[in-house]
Amino acid sequence: MNGGSSAHLPPLLPGGLPFLGHAFDFWNRPIELLQSGQRRFGSIWSLVLAGQRATVLTGPEGNEAFFRAPDDVLSARECYQFTIPVFGPGVAYDVAPAEMDRQLAFVHPALTERRLRRYVEIMVEETNQYLASWGDSGERDLFSSTQDITLFIATRCLLGEEVRRHCSSQFAELYHDLDGGMSILAYFFPHAPLPAFRRRDRAREAVSTLLSGIMTARRQAGDTTHEDFLDTLMAYRDERNAPLPDHVIVGLLLTLIFAGQHTSAALAAWTGILLHQHPQYLAPVREELKRELDGAGVTYESLKRLVRLERAMKEGERLRPPLVMLMRAVLQPLRVNGYELPAGSLAVASPAVSHRLPTLYSEPDRFDPDRFAPGREEDRRASYALIGFGGGKHRCLGMVFAYQQIKIIWTSILRRYDVELVEATYRPDYRTLVVGPRQPCRIRYKRRPS
């Protein structure tokens, strides 16, 4: 810890172990810890994580400082180094922030309205194909199911139909091994000689070989008809008409899959759980589906008209944000509300804590999708009130894609089945980087009369 006169340092949460500080609670019961600090000190305060000061910034003022700070003041890169062995060298957090911004901009043509229309067809097809295996009735783990569906959708929309058709289960296994390398341990020791990290590195090689083979085949066939992210990245040309190197294409695709798949699966599961825990909001969603889709079917336009389902998802994002904390390294001292965050420390924003502030949301612990309805729009009471997809220049690039697929998943399930919750409670699992419902997280379903 360094920098700044101690008079200006944010208040420090007492307690904690020698050196480890509050690290144990931070990993085990993070939201309880952050909420207790918020109640005690308000929107700016610090704790100690393994010898390092981390300042928690919440509420509109704290979030504004967090999301508006330039990259040379608050930097994500230092905090996400554990992703480099998975995403690969020369992309994302392995390069300077300006270069990462440039690389992410290559992806924009894959997210145009024309493309999103195409993804509607793919998402519907993948979801229906998956649900065909559910039969007329049964019991499933909801989070496992949304994980499967979102992985099929991501494989097809990002990597292309060759991987999805011919090596989907091989890719799923490799993805699983890469995932095993994204742990808290990797945060501290990304290259420790552990079996999980060896599997991660082997899987990274194999994914690279797999995708290079597909790119070579597409180039040899002169095939540019695939409307997927791979096609977009292969078509990119810089100002000297040079294409992107294959390793950058592979790295960016992995970055996108990891940013979008678990997060979408978690929010999809939470949306369904919350709706079924609150049948008074499920009934209008069902009526809306009947009204808007029975004639038109699931199209880009009809999905946009599902405003009640959309508000339920937004309320899911508020109450159960898949990323409960976002981290930055403080590279230069940052002044917030008369306090100074010293260089060398960490800054933490927390969607999970900010979304429950009674100053922003009335009865913040209550599931009430109508808080986003015209006339109330509680998320507009302040800037950075709803930050489940981040904010500022690093705000999520895949939000529209994510919302679209979650809408399609629930549209498809609800039109086919009546669903009941099986577990007595559905609690967040804070042991993972993306916070979904703790498993088992079963639902029971039965086909609706047609």
Ligand code: HEM
């Ligand atoms: C429910 C699903 C999703 C949630 C909750 C979510 C959430 C977030 C959040 C909170 C951030 C900001 C991270 C930070 O500031 O440290 C972010 C960034 C990002 N997301 Fe998402 N995301 C989701 C889906 C997706 C999808 C589907 C994609 C890609 C297709 C995607 C791609 C990205 C990328 C590339 C960034 C980094 C942007 C940057 O640093 O400039 N996300 N996401």
